[in-house]
Amino acid sequence: MNKRTVFGPIYGPLVRARHSRPVRIAGAVPFLASQHLRARRNVPYFAVDIQGLMGMGAVLAHSLRLCRYSEEHGLRPVITSTNPLYSTGPGADFLSVHLGSEEETPLLHPLRLRHKESLFLFSIPDHVPLDDASRLLQTFFPPKAGIVKRVDAVLGRTASPKFDLSMHLRGTDKVLEARPFDFRRLEEEVARHVSSGGHLEQVFLATDVPALERAVRERWPDTHFTTFNLGGPRPAGEARHFSDMPPADKAVEALVNIFLLARAPMCIRTSSYLSAMSRIANPDLRTVTLNRTLQGSRHFPEHEILAEEAARHDG
Numbered sequence: 001m002n003k004r005t006v007f008g009p010i011y012g013p014l015v016r017a018r019h020s021r022p023v024r025i026a027g028a029v030p031f032l033a034s035q036h037l038r039a040r041r042n043v044p045y046f047a048v049d050i051q052g053l054m055g056m057g058a059v060l061a062h063s064l065r066l067c068r069y070s071e072e073h074g075l076r077p078v079i080t081s082t083n084p085l086y087s088t089g090p091g092a093d094f095l096s097v098h099l100g101s102e103e104e105t106p107l108l109h110p111l112r113l114r115h116k117e118s119l120f121l122f123s124i125p126d127h128v129p130l131d132d133a134s135r136l137l138q139t140f141f142p143p144k145a146g147i148v149k150r151v152d153a154v155l156g157r158t159a160s161p162k163f164d165l166s167m168h169l170r171g172t173d174k175v176l177e178a179r180p181f182d183f184r185r186l187e188e189e190v191a192r193h194v195s196s197g198g199h200l201e202q203v204f205l206a207t208d209v210p211a212l213e214r215a216v217r218e219r220w221p222d223t224h225f226t227t228f229n230l231g232g233p234r235p236a237g238e239a240r241h242f243s244d245m246p247p248a249d250k251a252v253e254a255l256v257n258i259f260l261l262a263r264a265p266m267c268i269r270t271s272s273y274l275s276a277m278s279r280i281a282n283p284d285l286r287t288v289t290l291n292r293t294l295q296g297s298r299h300f301p302e303h304e305i306l307a308e309e310a311a312r313h314d315g
Contacts, residue, residue: 031112032121038109039122045108046075049093051082052114055241056254057273059083059095060141061301062113064280067136069124077140078105085241086251094251099141127300130308134283143259150256154228155263163226164199165190166264167216168257168275171209181270181290183215189268189288190220202226204264206257206275208240228256276301286312 039046048066050059063079070077080093087094113119128136143151155161169186194200205225207213217225230253231245241250254274261267261275262282269275271293279285280301287305289297297306 027114027118031118035111035119036121038111042078042108042110044075045078045105046070046073047078047080047105047108047110048113048119049080049082049110050095050113052118053085053242054083054115055239055273056086056251056258057275057277059086060137060258060277060280061273062116063095063141064128064133064136065116065125065300066113067140068128068132069122071136072125078108078110079140080110084247086247086254088248094247095141098144098147098251098255100144101140101142125300127303130280130301130304131283133280133301133304137277137280143255147252147255147259150228150252151259151263154226154256154260158202158224158226160202161263163202163204163260163264165193166204166261166267166278167206168261168267168269168272168278169205169207169209169212169216170270170272170274171207171212177271177293177295179291179294185290186216186268187219189290193266193268198266204260206261226260228260229253271297271302273301276305279305 046066046069050062054062059081063081066079067077069075079095081087081095082091082093111119116124167186169181190200200220200223203220203223203225205213205216205227207216207227213225213227230249231240231243241254243250245253258274258277259281261269261278262285264285266286266288267275267278268288268290269278270290275287279287287309289302289306289309292306293299293302297303
């Protein structure tokens with residue numbers, strides 16, 4: 001019997017309480033001294049290992065904020081992640097397998113990041129301007145050959161080097177963090193895209209809800225939808241990054257989806273770090289966000305994306 005069934009309607013509030021800021025600060029306090037000593041030993045590098053259980057988009061969002069901190073303090077960022085959701089074994093860094101340069105760094109003693117409060121001794125920026133985030137991603141985390149090859153292989157099956165539109169419709173565990181979206185709003189935004197001269201022949205669709213994928217395909221039967229999944233459908237409500245898929249497959253699947261969502265002029269999306277990274281990967285990508293997080297979408301990069309959408313609407 002899973003936890004959702006055991007706790008019923010209080011499961012969501014319990015999860016949010018467990019991840020609340022006071023609880024996370026309490027868990028970080030015992031390690032502050034050792035974190036400070038590690039940081040001093042690593043100078044002129046700022047080395048951090050992202051260990052917390054979080055999705056790929058969240059790992060990258062943390063990475064960009066850490067790179068911004070490094071630049072502001074004249075340090076060289078060395079960001080790794082042994083997050084067990086994607087790591088192939090204890091202590092194995094998956095980020096350097098798929099992203100970044102081939103530059104070798106000396107043996108360091110990275111700080112341990114399980115959540116942003118675990119580094120609150122340091123003035124890690126809460127927000128990074130989107131243009132700067134794009135520069136940091138391209139500088140420190142460009143996709144390596146394996147990811148580029150996968151992206152190109154998917155695009156090679158279409159009639160164009162890019163899609164007419166991309167959609168990211170997140171469900172499963174995200175319902176604990178974000179309000180549901182109205183399917184009619186999706187229809188309205190697609191109609192607006194077409195009426196403004198956009199095409200709807202080739203669309204990249206990323207969703208973790210099979211029923212939602214079926215609904216989208218049935219609503220636009222003349223559109224060719226492309227998806228990228230290395231594993232089959234998951235049980236209802238199970239997030240793919242928390243599933244029993246091989247960690248290496250989960251990493252590749254998430255990263256390829258990020259870069260494929262970015263290969264369109266516009267992305268219609270629900271609140272998620274994953275498609276937020278697509279906007280950062282492609283500075284020219286226009287976004288339309290269909291919902292908001294329960295906390296009001298105040299965090300980077302959701303906050304910046306919504307501000308950009310609002311400015312475009314007002315303009």
